[in-house]
Amino acid sequence: MRALVETSGLTKVFGEIRAVDDLSVAIPEGAIGLVGPNGAGKTTFLRLLLGLLRPTAGKARVLGHGIEDGVAVRERIGYMPEHDCLIPDMTGIGLVSYMGRVSGLDKDTAMGRAHDVLQFVGVEEERYRKVAEYSTGMKQKIKLAQAMVHDPQLYIFDEPTTGLDPRGRTEMLDLLRTISRSPGRNVILSSHLLPDVETICKYVTILDGGRQIASGDIATLLIGEDRIRVDVRGDRDAFVRQLAEAGHEAEAGPTGVRVARKPGVEADVFRAAKALGAEIRYLGVEIRSLEELFLELVERTAGGSK
Amino acid sequence: MSISLPTYTRRETPLLGRRDRLRTIVSTGLRREFKRPAAIFTIGVGTAITTITAIFFVLFAPFLLQGQPLDLRFFYLPASNLAVLFFVTLMASVVGAGLIADDLDSMALTLYLSRPITPSDYLIAKAAILAALISMISVLPLFITPLLGLLLGLFPWDTALAAMGLAVVVGSVLTAWYTSIALFLSSLTRRKSYAAAGVFGVTFGLWIPAQVLAAPTALNSPDLLYLAPWEDFLAIARGAYGVAGGPIDWPVALAILVAITVLAGLATYLRMRAVEVVTG
Numbered sequence: 001m002r003a004l005v006e007t008s009g010l011t012k013v014f015g016e017i018r019a020v021d022d023l024s025v026a027i028p029e030g031a032i033g034l035v036g037p038n039g040a041g042k043t044t045f046l047r048l049l050l051g052l053l054r055p056t057a058g059k060a061r062v063l064g065h066g067i068e069d070g071v072a073v074r075e076r077i078g079y080m081p082e083h084d085c086l087i088p089d090m091t092g093i094g095l096v097s098y099m100g101r102v103s104g105l106d107k108d109t110a111m112g113r114a115h116d117v118l119q120f121v122g123v124e125e126e127r128y129r130k131v132a133e134y135s136t137g138m139k140q141k142i143k144l145a146q147a148m149v150h151d152p153q154l155y156i157f158d159e160p161t162t163g164l165d166p167r168g169r170t171e172m173l174d175l176l177r178t179i180s181r182s183p184g185r186n187v188i189l190s191s192h193l194l195p196d197v198e199t200i201c202k203y204v205t206i207l208d209g210g211r212q213i214a215s216g217d218i219a220t221l222l223i224g225e226d227r228i229r230v231d232v233r234g235d236r237d238a239f240v241r242q243l244a245e246a247g248h249e250a251e252a253g254p255t256g257v258r259v260a261r262k263p264g265v266e267a268d269v270f271r272a273a274k275a276l277g278a279e280i281r282y283l284g285v286e287i288r289s290l291e292e293l294f295l296e297l298v299e300r301t302a303g304g305s306k
Numbered sequence: 307m308s309i310s311l312p313t314y315t316r317r318e319t320p321l322l323g324r325r326d327r328l329r330t331i332v333s334t335g336l337r338r339e340f341k342r343p344a345a346i347f348t349i350g351v352g353t354a355i356t357t358i359t360a361i362f363f364v365l366f367a368p369f370l371l372q373g374q375p376l377d378l379r380f381f382y383l384p385a386s387n388l389a390v391l392f393f394v395t396l397m398a399s400v401v402g403a404g405l406i407a408d409d410l411d412s413m414a415l416t417l418y419l420s421r422p423i424t425p426s427d428y429l430i431a432k433a434a435i436l437a438a439l440i441s442m443i444s445v446l447p448l449f450i451t452p453l454l455g456l457l458l459g460l461f462p463w464d465t466a467l468a469a470m471g472l473a474v475v476v477g478s479v480l481t482a483w484y485t486s487i488a489l490f491l492s493s494l495t496r497r498k499s500y501a502a503a504g505v506f507g508v509t510f511g512l513w514i515p516a517q518v519l520a521a522p523t524a525l526n527s528p529d530l531l532y533l534a535p536w537e538d539f540l541a542i543a544r545g546a547y548g549v550a551g552g553p554i555d556w557p558v559a560l561a562i563l564v565a566i567t568v569l570a571g572l573a574t575y576l577r578m579r580a581v582e583v584v585t586g
Contacts, residue, residue: 050420071422075321079420085413089338101330102421104321116312146417150321178311 004029004154004186005049009058012044012210019044021210022058027188031180033197033218034190035290036207037298042190045207046156049188050074063153075104078147082159086142088132092123095131096145103150110149117145121175137168144175154186155179161196169196176200194290204290206297213297222293224258224286230269231256234278242272258286327423331431336438339401345439348400352393352443360384360447364454376461378547381469384451385476385543391536393443394484395509402436402488403501406578411496415581425578429489433571437485444484445477472546480539483563486570493577509535520553528553538563 005027012020020041036042047053049062051070060067063076087095093114100110118127121141126134131142140160147155160176161169173196180187180200191197197204198218206214214221232239236252243250246268249260259265266283273280288296339345363384367376370383384390409415418428452469455461461469484505491504513534520530531537531554538559543549545556 052419071324071424074420075422077420081413081416081420083413083416085416087409087414087417088412089341098330098334099417099421101334102327102418102423104323104327104422106322106326113312120312182311 003027003061004032005060005062005188007058007060010045010048010055010060011057012041012048012053013056018210020048020055023207023210023212024058025205025212025215027205027215028203029186030203031187031189031201033201033204033290034188034207035192035194035197035204035294039209040207041210042207043158044210046158046188046190049156050077050079075150076153078150078152078155080143080147080155080157080160082162084139086131086139086146089130091128091130092118092134092138092142092145093127095142096149099146100149105150113149113151114145117148118142120148121145122171136163137165137171140164140168140172141175144172148179153184154188156188156190158190159192160189161191161193173199194294198290206294208298213300214293218290222288222290224288226261227258227286228261228265228269228284229256229258229282229286230280231282232273232278233281234273234276238276239272239278242275243268246272256282321422324423324427327421328427328431328434331418331423331428332434332438335405335431335435339435339439344400348393348396349439349442352389352397353446356387356389356393356443356447357450359387359389360451361454363387364451364458364460367455367460376455378465378469378472379549380461380547381448381452381472382543382547382549385448385473385547386540387447390443390447390480391509394440394480395506397440397443398436398484398488399502399505401439402485403492403505404498405432405436406489406492406574407495407498407501410493410581411498426575429571429575429578432489433485436488437481440481440484441477444480445474448473448477469547476539476543476546479542479560479563483535483539483567486567486574490570490574490577493574493581513537532559532562535563535566 003026005025007023007025010020010023011018023041023045034042034045044053048055048060048067051067051073055067062073065072065076067073090098093111096118097107097110097114100113101107105113115127118124121144123138123141123145126138131139134142140163144157144160147157157176161172164172176187176189177200179185187200189197189200202218203216204214204218204221205212230239236257240250240252240257243257243259248262248265248268251258259269269283270280272278340349363370367380371380374380406415409418415428419425449470452461452466452473455469456463456466487508488501488505491501491508492498495501513536516530516534516537519525520528531541537554541552541554541556541559542563544552545560
């Protein structure tokens with residue numbers, strides 16, 4: 001599979017802050033989530049990919065083009081910014097077709113596509129109204145439409161559901177999912193809302209402190225291979241103590257008891273349950289949510305750096 | 307919401323070049339200005355008054371300059387028209403002050419710079435919008451005056467043609483200076499009113515004190531007039547049209563205006579490169 005984004009030792013330093021620190025990633029084509037806590041370097045990474053910043057060191061290629069050739073890269077990218085950035089005195093259709101033309105489309109093609117994408121995002125009736133009169137949800141859709149108008153190969157969505165009500169969020173996620181599943185289109189979704197990433201993306205890159213702390217197929221990452229999960233009906237605390245006495249690392253979590261995987265653990269689990277008269281409802285691989293994985297990794301990184 | 311995602315044969319639709327993208331920004335920018343009441347007023351009234359004044363100068367040239375031959379020197383008169391100063395300043399304030407400040411305020415700069423154009427492309431396009439509008443006041447009247455004089459038979463064709471050429475050169479110096487300064491000030495703030503005030507401040511805040519201080523009754527130092535861009539422009543116009551005298555020399559004045567124009571343009575470029583366009 002061809003890499004969508006390839007970086008090698010990519011570094012960006014602002015003064016004494018290493019916003020992106022020796023980042024080497026190979027992100028495959030498809031829908032990719034970019035997650036990380038505030039200050040993790042996501043924004044700087046996106047700016048580097050868009051060719052808006054020059055790296056302090058290292059190299060990066062986006063869709064086969066070096067980021068030093070910013071114009072060629074941006075011709076192939078549709079960027080949906082997080083913040084409000086629309087030109088308020090233009091109409092929806094005027095703005096989207098204008099952005100298409102600034103991207104290099106001729107006048108007729110830009111206008112035709114602007115109508116198409118506005119219909120796709122659901123701003124058909126209001127397309128001749130000025131952007132200043134739009135609601136937050138409609139502005140988000142216009143931002144999506146302007147990113148789509150030149151039919152880019154790569155979409156970068158920066159917090160696309162920010163400020164949306166539940167219905168708007170669902171609509172937006174539906175649109176993003178449709179785009180991400182279309183052939184020939186790739187998505188990088190940067191979001192703090194990890195369920196959004198889980199919904200849209202197949203692959204995730206987790207950044208912290210400018211470094212990549214995990215990267216890979218989401219389904220694979222979410223399976224905790226080093227632990228098993230036990231759902232137990234009965235005194236969970238006593239169950240955990242019993243396992244600890246048997247020499248196992250166990251902790252009670254909100255969704256069950258997690259036990260470190262080692263030979264003989266399954267037998268000890270049943271022995272402990274029998275001793276306490278508890279009932280085992282589930283015993284198997286631990287499948288975490290992306291949020292749990294994220295918190296665990298960030299905690300581990302913070303612990304490692306102390 | 308529609309049912310399906312639009313699909314295109316994008317490989318068969320080659321994108322137009324950067325020149326076409328710049329042309330789009332310029333034409334759309336000009337169309338937007340022609341829809342704004344303040345801009346319409348300034349363009350309409352400014353162009354009308356300066357042009358009508360220029361026509362007046364031509365029609366009444368024999369009476370205005372009795373005894374003086376109607377040669378190239380006559381065209382210094384429309385160039386030194388104070389209406390040109392006022393409306394060029396007003397145009398730079400009303401239109402130029404908002405060209406970048408509005409994009410910073412609405413954060414539309416992010417949209418522009420995430421497109422396949424460079425910061426210098428963006429600046430060139432904005433400069434072209436403003437320069438086109440300013441030149442309607444700084445170049446057009448100076449150009450129309452000799453043209454009209456030629457058509458009315460008041461001036462020989464060689465004099466009129468030379469005056470038309472000089473009008474473009476002299477007017478362009480003023481246009482470039484105001485364009486550069488207005489865009490620089492506009493790039494410094496999100497509030498166009500601050501930039502607009504800055505344009506007026508730079509023009510009249512330097513011109514009036516320089517005149518007062520340079521007067522014989524004050525410091526009696528004509529060199530202070532170099533500080534005033536309008537006085538520099540007048541010196542250049544005098545040099546161009548061959549008018550003798552004047553308190554300051556045109557080569558120095560030209561060097562000052564050109565240097566400030568280039569420096570302001572460079573500073574604006576550096577400012578644009580430093581602006582944070584992707585936040586999160």
